[in-house]
Amino acid sequence: MRDKIKQIRSRDNEGIENISVEERRHFLKMGLAVTGVFCGGTIISAVSAVNKVYASAGEYAAKYPYKPHYSMVIHVDRCVDCELCMQACVKTNHVPDYGYRTTILERDVPDAVGQKREFIPVLCNQCNLPQCTRVCPTRATYKNKENGIVMMDISKCIGCLTCQMGCPYNARYFSEEIHAVDKCDFCYKSRLSKGEKISACAEACPAGVRIFGDLSDPSSPVYNRVHQLEKAVWVMRPEAGTRPNIYYTKG
């Protein structure tokens, strides 16, 4: 296996079509390891489990099938629900008033010690094993082969809404404007494909809640936040098994 990794490292970005089944399996294993349980229950320091599978961060970084492997880390305790992210999203992606691509949930815990409220930003988790793309009958929604973003081909959408039922994150809605299901694409169409580096919501956030970046690039701000053992990092609804790419942390 070590030889294999060396071999992979010596290569340039090979693209997904050249990734072997075994490599995929290893990657999926890692996805499983980088998975905790959200606050509602226990917080597992998910990343520590990575250590059992891989000796070093560098080793599993090489396994990312996408380049760039877009991801977002959300510092959930920094969110104050100013909703500038939501406004930026609506403006950038022309989201109609009856829908949203990202929103902020509010959790009140009146008998908590100290702070009694928290705001939880949610958006499409751009899962590695998305259920929406599996259930779509016409492949109208699919995973972009280069960057792993879950995208929509709106001309193919039949409006059966099975993807909406399959999504464990309530990230999709039917848009009467475009006659298809609409969802967050990390601003791929509106920004990333035009050379911008981060999503509109991440840019608009005044509190550094949404950190956008490339999980496979050690110089990206998301890299260190996910590939460390000191601080808890978790994902939403890991039991749904979709291996999301939106990570949550505090501090």
Add this chain to the structure above:
Amino acid sequence: MEGHAKTVKLTLNELERGVTSRLFSGSFKYYLAVAFSAFLVLAALVAGIHSIIVGHHHTYNVNREIAWGILIATYVFFVVTSTGLCLVSSIGHVFGVESYMPIAKRSVFLSIATILGGFFVIAFEIKLPWRMAVYNVISPNITSNIWWMGTLYGAYLVLMMFEFFFLIINKHRPAFFCGFFGAIAGIAAHSNLGAVFGLLMGREFWHGPYMSIYFIASAMMTGTAVIYLFHFLAYKVNGQSLENDKPMLASLDVVRRLGILLLCVIIFFTTWKMVAGVAGQPGGKYEAVMALVKGPYAINFWVFEAGFGLILPLVMFYFSRGKNLIMMFWGSVLMLIGIFIMRYDLVIVGQVVPVFHELGVNEFKHLLHYVPSFHEIVITLGGFGVTFFLFLVGEKIFDGHKVDPHHH
């Protein structure tokens, strides 16, 4: 056989005259029923096309969280019924059980009528059905249960139509093949429909292999009630006496016995489904099951699902002893009402627990709420209109689906 084959070779003129004379032989009540079901279909067409023009979110009560409403439930009801009709009738003419023969023809016809009712409803449920026709073919996704279900039901419909055609012209060999493969396509399609729900991770009420298995068993149960109901009605429509048709009565009695067995199976399934949802309070599933046990869906569950759908029909099927036809008729009616509510609850209750419920956020602390809109109800009734219209007209065109006794 010989004689019958000759009748088939009637000239087209003779055939047309026969059909026309039968079509004009109905009673006033018959034409009233035909007109009423046609009216339901027209009303549904208007409601459906109106929804497509003004946008579904103005006319349907489904939303982002509860994306599937009564129309999906109705579709499920119809395809369950159709599959059940196909399976029960295939016992006779596919697997050769003699006593099931008399019901075969009408049942095959009804399975076509019910699935067309289902397709009628789903055409208005899906937001852009015309795209489906194109992209199901040129951009298939073989991991999608919806794709398999749609494709297999398409094949099923074609096979059932051919089977019916061969049954009419008394070509029993090809009818057998169509029936056999139709039954396989039906089972495959229907279990895929179960998987559409059952394989959704994170939708705890549905998740698991249970749905696919349950769907098949409950399809057959539904089939027995529908067969009884429509045979009873058919004899009224044709002005014949069911009491005097001994072979048919014998056949319906076997169907009744099968119905009792399947009612017991579904009672068993339902009991364990509920117990599994309560024991250990599994997250997401528990809340949904409790919504049925003593929440907003308790009346639906105890009165309609358990009472109308299972217990009363079981009692009535048993005590009718196959002789009390009126009791059998009402048992079937109650059962079908109960089964419709079962489908409704299955679809809606699976969605009332929000995906972020366990996060404890203010937005999704409570169970979600859905009531069908006027448009949705009109289209639902339209589905029943399609089935009844086809049934009524079919009785006349195909001359009461008479079975040639010499054949056996």
Add this chain to the structure above:
Amino acid sequence: MKRTIFLTIVTIVLAAFFLVTDGFADDSGGEIVYKSVTFSHKSHVDGMGFDCETCHDGIFEMEAGSMVASPDFSMDSIYNGEFCGACHDGSMAFASDDDCTTCHTRPGGDILYFKPVKSVLFSHAVHTEAFGCESCHTGMFKMEALAAQENDDFTMESLYQGEYCGACHDGSTAFASDTQCATCHLGVKGYNRMQGGEQANQSGH
């Protein structure tokens, strides 16, 4: 039961009697309370020796609290010589932009800031449990609701430097201003809820 009703009635009658007689006792309007301000007829009539016509001749209506109905009843109007400002101009009486606490004797209720972001709740009730007015209203905050949010430096960065709330919320006197964000920040949801009732609660729909 009867006894309770009897006692209640007696209490109400007595209270009413004292309230009314109190008004008549000094032959003036008693104390007028508006938000954080207390106006004492006693100190103006007995203390200063003014008669009713001094003020109730076009400046204030006779009816207690009627000035609230006037759309320009604000500190700005007062600075321009209207209402209290007719005398409190710095020459006849102390200036109205000076010695705030002389008149503003009561806590100012909830202040809901909506700039630079929606929204932050400051509760006078909570803070005056332990602190007096002068703790904050001596340079740090003007005695004017929402005045602070008009300043360009009303930002978290200033708070971290010990300005505004940061004077106490530094991690020693009170929790640090870079912790427990949502204790003060109510967000857009909180803002809508305070402005428009409970409807805004269901933003997910």
